[in-house]
Structure formats: structure tokens, C-alpha cells
Amino acid sequence: MTSIGLDRARGTPSALGRIAATASRQTAAAVSALLRQPALLFAWTVMALVILATFWPQLFTDCDPLRGVAKLRLQPPGAEFWFGTDQMGRDLFARVVYGTGESVRAVVIAVLVGLFVGSGIGLLAGYVGRWVDDVLMRVMDVFLAVPTLLIALAVINALGFGTINIAIAVGIGTIAIFARVMRSEVLKVRSLPYIEATSFAGIGRFRLLTRHLVPNAAGPVLVLATLELGMAILSVSALSFLGFGAPPPNPEWGLLVAGGRDYMRTAWWLTLLPGIVIVITVVSANYIARSFDRQQSETF
Template sequence: MLVGPAAELPATGLGTAGARRLGRFLLRRPGLVLAVACLVLVVLAAFWPALFTGRDPLVGDPAQNFRPPGAGHWFGTDELGRDTFTRVVHGAALSLKATLIAVAVAFVVGGTLGLVAGFVGRWVEDVLMRLVDVLLSIPALFLSLALVTALGYGTVKVALAVGIASVASFARVMRAEVLRVRQAGYVEAARASGARWYTLLGRHVLPAAIGPVVVLATLDFGTAVLAVSSLSFLGYGAAPPAPEWGTLVAGGRNYLANAWWLSTLPGLTIAATVLATNRVARALDGEWAAAR
């Protein structure tokens, strides 16, 4: 039986009572509602940009250049008369694509390394965790820069570099959880009853250890957005005129004196996405801790 915040979560299949409980749960957490709404808008912009704008992000009107934010152009226009809001909306697809690839790489590779190290143990654990220690000794952004320099420029290559740089944290969290679960009574009982190693791993260890790693993936999503945008800002992402968020911030820095919105509004979009992701991750972490 759950206690604490988890007990307030709405139960499914309860009709009106469930909807009422959900309403009370959300009313007590307006920050979480705002964060979820922000993430929903970002996802919609990434996959269905036509819902927000019908303009072409690559075509501008030179007669409309450097228009400030207003009713006609919510985020203003750039030096070529392109609508900045349209470019931010279409840039969500590139930035979100890179972020999802980065988190997926870190989750799969890091989770696999931690799972093997924690479950197998012995010299395998020693070798894998020394590799993880080497990765942890290098600052993530520096490692991403080194990797993307070796791999080359482009959105996917930036995503791979950011993902590999985040592998170590996933491996350590997964290993710690596997070590904890491996000593649980029901796992020992299953082992004593003659269950094979793959049954122990797939049915007992992995389902109980995966929760904190999923929460870490949600937290790392915000970090990956910042890392991908940072590398795009430095010129390692998609080539112009592709409207990646980091590229938009970089392109507007030369016009801050007379067109502050070109860097400020895409930068605020990045900040809002990261803050919303962190708020949702904290909520997931709290619910997972209450359920354990």
C-alpha cells in the first residue's frame, strides 16, 4: 500500500471519483501542470509545426527585417526578414531529435554496462567500472567536444557525442540498483529454486532496477538539451540555415544592440524546456521514492 505523495495519485478506472482525485492532485501542483504543458507544446512543435505556424522558416521578406516582437511576428524577425517564432518552432524538431538520440544512447549503453557490471560482478565489473571512472574523470562538455570533432559536424553526430558523454552516470546508477536488487530476498529465493540467470535478470532484477534509471533519463533530457544547444551554438550542429535552437542563439549575438530578441527569445525557449523537464523529473523521482 502506497503512502505519502504516491497515495494521492489518481487510480484508473474509477470514473468520476478518479477524475476528481486527478483534479485535486493537479491543483496542488500548478508548477507541475505548467511544466507538463510546456513539454507538450515543445513535442507538438517538434512533430506538428503546422499547428503553430504556416510560414516557411527558411524564406524571409527583406522588407520586414529586424521587426520587433509584435502581433504580426511574435518573436520578431531576423536580418533576412525571416519570422523568428517560425524558426524556433521548426528548430524544435532538430533539437528534440538530437536530444532524444543522445538520451537513448546514454540510457541503452550506460544501462547495459551497469546491468552487466552489477549482475556478473568479479573481473567483469572491475573492467567496466574502471572504464566508467575514466569517462567520469573528463568533463562532459569537453568529452562531447572531443567526440564531435572526431565524428564530424551534424545533428546526429552531436547527439551521439552528447549521449556517449553521459554514459557513465547511467552505468553507475544502474549498477548501484542492480547490486541492491540482487541481494533482495525474492531474488535469492528464485536463485535457490533453480531459476536460470536470464530469468533472474529479465523477470526479477531488471524490472526492479530500471525505475531510477528512467528518472535519470528524464533529468538527463534537460542536460542533453543544453549540451546539444551548446554544441550547436559553437557551430558543430546542422549547417545554416537550419534553425537549431543553439544556432539561432549564436546567429543573433551579432545583433544584440538593435535586435535583442534574436538571441533572447530562443534562449528563453531553451531555458523553459530545461526547467520544465527538471520539474517533471523531480515529480517522478518523488513518486518513485514514495513507491519503494
């Protein structure tokens, strides 16, 4: 008879049952804490809707974001068209929903570029030290001295226009921030007694890095990544607004805002409503990131 069967025979909860009960209690506690914070609940709801719109935009609308009807051009928001129509008679709500995927993909690529490249540089500088640390950090200081958007513009001029190039450019602009945070965390973890003990015990460098240094230094870096999501949304939208992203009629968020700037007096919704969507998404992402930061501060 298995141990689970013995547990059942004795009337005691099995190992799987205990794990399920613990997971259930933790889930209930998380839901209860979320319900006590309406702002955080709203932020998570917004991010859930953004994720759904990214992968399944057809859940929100059955309109074609690229097909317009001339007689329906510049219709104000109403029951039929929630966000109104643009100058080509296209449903603006459908364009915002389908543009979510374009914008979010660019934002994720940008954050991943900054996270992996910057963290790799910070890990190398903090672990090796000496002249490697000095050289890498002086280069990062140069990056920090230049505004992120200016670095992104320089990279775009080198790579060319396009959504992916915008994402890479924005990611390169954030490398120095991730490198600085990772380096400081690696230096902090390296000074802990058990890390020095593992070094004397003869544990290899690769195992020391993958089993001890990186896992213990990754927390603040991951929090920074969530914080950078909001800034990446703004940067990608700004560069798209300036015309460096995908060409029309692609429904990128920044491009949608730019497309309505010539109709501000007659069709205010073309710029205002996509802009509100961007602002709400950025604020929600930042609020969630701040909550993660507070939780980590309380833990340590």
C-alpha cells in the same frame, strides 16, 4: 450467458466496468493533484507544447522558417511577428517552432544512447561482478573524471559535424552516469531474499534478468533519464551554438541563439527570445523529473 452478462443480470458492475471505474478514479486523482500544483501544471503544459511543435509545427504557424523577405528584416516583436524577424527577414517565431523538432530529436537520441548503453554496462557489471565489474567501473570512473561537454567535443571531432553526431556525442558523455546508477540498483536488487530464492529454484539467467532484476532496477534509471533530458537540451544547444550542429539555415535552437549574437545591440530579440524558450523548456523538464523522483522516494 457470459460472466459480463451475469454481472449485468445481477445488477453488479462487470469486470470491464470495474476497470473503467478504477481508471476513472485514478485519472481524476491525478488531474486533481496536478491542479493543486500550478508550477507542475505549467511544466506539463510547456512539455505538451514542445511535443506538439516537434510533430506538428504547422499548428502554431503557417510561415516558412526558411523563407525571408528583405524589406521585413530585423522587425521587432509585435502583433504580426511575435518574436520579430531576423537579419534575413525570416519569422523568428516560425524558426523557433520548426527548430523544436531538430533539437528534441537530438535530445531524445542522446538520452537513449546514454540510457541503453550505460544501463547495459551497469547491468553487466552488477550482475557478473568480480573482475568484469572492476574493469568496467574503472573505465566509467575515467569517463566521470572528464566533463561531459569535453567528451562530446572529442567524439564530434571523430564523427564529424551534424545534429545526429551531436546527439550521439552527448549520449556517450552520459553513459557513465547511467552505468553507475544501474549497477548500484542491480547490486541492491540482487541482495533481496526472493532473488536469491529464484536462483536456488533453478530459474535461468535470462529469465532472472528480464523478469526480476531489470524491472526492479529500472525505476531510478528511468527517473535519471528524465533528469538528463534537461541537461541534454543544454548540451545539444551549446554544441549547436558553437557551430558543431546542422549548418545554417537550419533552425536549431542553439544555432538561432548563435545567429543573433552579432545583433545584440540592435536586435536583442534574436538571441534573447530563443534563449528564453530553451531555459523554460529545460526548467520544465527538470521540474517534472524532480516530481517523479519525489513520487518514487515516497513509494519506497
